[in-house]
Amino acid sequence: MTERLYYLDSYLTEFDAKVTDRAEDGRRVYLDRTAFYPSSGGQPHDIGRLGDIEVADVVDEGERIAHVLTAPLAAQRVSGRIDWARRFDHMQQHTGQHLLSAVLAELDGFATTSVHFGGSTSTLDLDAASMTPEQVRAAELRANAVVTENRPVSVGFEDARAAAGLRKPSDREGSLRIVTIEGLDRSACGGTHVRATGEIGPILIGKVERIRKAVRLEFVCGQRAVGRARADHDMVARLAGLFSAVPDDLPTLMESQRAELKEATAARREVERELDGLRARDLYAAVTPDAAGVRWVVIRDGTTTERQRSLGQAIASLPGGVFVGTTSNPPGIVVAASEDSGTDAAAVLRAALSNAGGRGGGNARLAQGTVPAEALERAIAGVLGR
Numbered sequence: 001m002t003e004r005l006y007y008l009d010s011y012l013t014e015f016d017a018k019v020t021d022r023a024e025d026g027r028r029v030y031l032d033r034t035a036f037y038p039s040s041g042g043q044p045h046d047i048g049r050l051g052d053i054e055v056a057d058v059v060d061e062g063e064r065i066a067h068v069l070t071a072p073l074a075a076q077r078v079s080g081r082i083d084w085a086r087r088f089d090h091m092q093q094h095t096g097q098h099l100l101s102a103v104l105a106e107l108d109g110f111a112t113t114s115v116h117f118g119g120s121t122s123t124l125d126l127d128a129a130s131m132t133p134e135q136v137r138a139a140e141l142r143a144n145a146v147v148t149e150n151r152p153v154s155v156g157f158e159d160a161r162a163a164a165g166l167r168k169p170s171d172r173e174g175s176l177r178i179v180t181i182e183g184l185d186r187s188a189c190g191g192t193h194v195r196a197t198g199e200i201g202p203i204l205i206g207k208v209e210r211i212r213k214a215v216r217l218e219f220v221c222g223q224r225a226v227g228r229a230r231a232d233h234d235m236v237a238r239l240a241g242l243f244s245a246v247p248d249d250l251p252t253l254m255e256s257q258r259a260e261l262k263e264a265t266a267a268r269r270e271v272e273r274e275l276d277g278l279r280a281r282d283l284y285a286a287v288t289p290d291a292a293g294v295r296w297v298v299i300r301d302g303t304t305t306e307r308q309r310s311l312g313q314a315i316a317s318l319p320g321g322v323f324v325g326t327t328s329n330p331p332g333i334v335v336a337a338s339e340d341s342g343t344d345a346a347a348v349l350r351a352a353l354s355n356a357g358g359r360g361g362g363n364a365r366l367a368q369g370t371v372p373a374e375a376l377e378r379a380i381a382g383v384l385g386r
Contacts, residue, residue, distance in 0.1 A: 002065040003033035007177060008155070010091055010192035013082045019075065021064075026072030030064050035082055038065050042115040043094055043191045048082040051075060087192060089223065093122050095153055095181075095193040096143075096200045096221030100124065102167060102185035103142045104217075108135055111168070113214060120224070121206060126215045131208050136217075143203045150198035151182040163188070204228055273310055280314035284321055292320075294341045296384065299325040305334060305368060312336030316365060324383050332360070332370040333379055339365065352382030 002020075005012055017031040029050065038060035039045040045058035050073060057068035094117065101112040101124060110126040160176045163186075170176055170188040179189045181197060194200060201222030208217050220228050240247045243254075280297075287295040297315050299308070305327045312323035316336040322343050323336040333352070337343035346367040353360050353369045356379035360369015371379045 001063045002031060004065070005033055005035040006037050006192055007190070009035075010087075010155075010194070013084050013087070015080050016077065017080060018077050019073070022073070023066075026074060027069050029067045029069060029073050029078075031067065031078070031080075034058075034065055034067070035080060036065065036067060037087070037090075037192055041189065041191055043090055043117050044119075046082050046087055046090075048080065050078045050080050055080075088194075090117065091192045091194045092200050092222035093117050093220075093224070094189075094191045095179075095197070096203050096219070097122060097124060098179060098185055098187055098189070098193070099146055099181055099197060099200065100139065100143050100203060100205075100217075100219060101187075102181065103139050103146070105167060106184070107139055107142060110215075121218050121220055123216050123218050125211065126217060128215045129213075130210070131215045131217070136205055136208055140203065140205045146181070146184060147197045147200050147203060150196045151184065152196050153193055154180045154182070155193065156180065201225060202229075272307070273314075276307070276310045276314045280311055280318065280321075284315055284318050289320065292342065294320045294322055294343070297321065297323050298380070298384070299323070300380075301326075303327065305332065308334040309336070309366065309368065313366060316341075324380060326376060326380065330370045331373040331376050332358075332368060333376070333383065334366075334368045335362075335383060336366045337364065348383055352379045355379075355382050 005015055012035045015033065015035045017033045019029055020032050021030040022028065036048065036055060036058045037043065037046045038058040040060050046055070048055050050067060050069065053073055054070040055067050056070050059066040059068065097115055104110040104112070104126060108128070110128045110131070112124050113127050114125045116123050156178050157175050158178055160170060160173050163170070163176050163178060165186050166178070167185055167187050172188065176188045177190055178186055179193050180186050202225040203219060203221050204225040206218035206220065206228070208215060236247050236250065239250055243250065245253050283297045283299070284295055287297055289295050299311065308325035308327055312325055312334050313336055315321040315323040316338045318338060320341050321338045322341050323334070325334045326332070327334065333349060335345040335349045337345045344364045346362045346364055349360055349362065349367040349369055353371055356371050356375040358369050358371030358375065358379055360367060362368055
């Protein structure tokens with residue numbers, strides 16, 4: 001059995017221990033006691049060193065904790081050292097999550113159903129149908145108010161049958177490790193936590209989205225929140241510089257720019273359609289009709305699918321017009337056919353793509369598909385061979 005030193009002291013960064021077992025040629029080591037936290041409860045594992053060897057992973061195996069090393073360890077006794085920056089960051093995020101979950105339960109009755117602590121952001125899932133921007137702001141303000149109150153955060157052990165007032169009931173038996181934020185929250189938890197809410201630092205709520213039947217809320221605490229705020233500030237400052245505007249005017253200015261871009265895009269597409277119509281008539285006139293009076297216009301210019309579709313539709317609007325055009329990225333074919341051409345664009349294309357290892361679809365008038373680059377010419381030949 002491994003004595004879990006982090007249960008009693010999350011601030012312990014160095015310790016001595018005896019090696020009790022080894023596996024994987026000494027790269028997986030078991031100690032009689034450890035301050036290394038294993039991945040558990042959504043919180044990532046600690047890293048650090050045992051002697052001079054790096055600890056790459058820490059795994060909870062029930063009664064024992066395995067330390068996965070980057071090199072074999074031969075010593076019988078060893079000194080361990082925790083990466084404090086990573087540990088304290090996890091302490092800030094985890095205690096911040098307790099605080100935020102308690103505030104959301106207090107203000108809106110939202111229960112936290114699951115938690116994930118990521119490398120840059122963390123998330124918690126709420127048993128809620130939705131969450132308004134006003135609720136988000138209120139929860140963030142309340143959480144940060146509790147931070148500034150610097151309430152004590154304590155850790156204790158209670159018998160599961162006698163433990164009362166827990167935010168989330170526990171199904172464990174025996175002794176429970178309970179983390180308490182004074183006057184706000186009591187939660188059964190085996191993670192590492194700060195001593196007072198002031199050490200959490202600022203709490204910043206980010207993206208809120210609907211996930212299945214829950215609301216997923218993204219958040220960061222402490223130095224992560226400072227870093228996120230700095231990145232957001234720098235981005236806003238850069239945008240303000242690009243637009244030669246003050247930050248407060250950016251939403252109005254960008255909405256105006258968006259409307260202008262939408263109008264310009266619509267005008268450009270209309271001009272392109274007119275040009276495609278003119279080009280289609282020139283291409284159509286330059287092609288000699290076949291015995292059935294059909295003019296097959298083949299274009300291998302590798303333009304976009306959108307432009308080839310537009311040109312194809314223009315040619316298919318002419319009597320007996322059939323268009324075959326290629327695209328380069330991704331490699332593909334567009335086929336368009338006038339109703340009086342006697343050609344089913346989708347049927348012709350599907351047969352050609354099937355023989356060339358491609359795929360696609362459409363209807364009798366317009367179809368498109370993709371094909372491996374090396375088989376493009378074979379697919380075109382299949383279309384033209386009909």
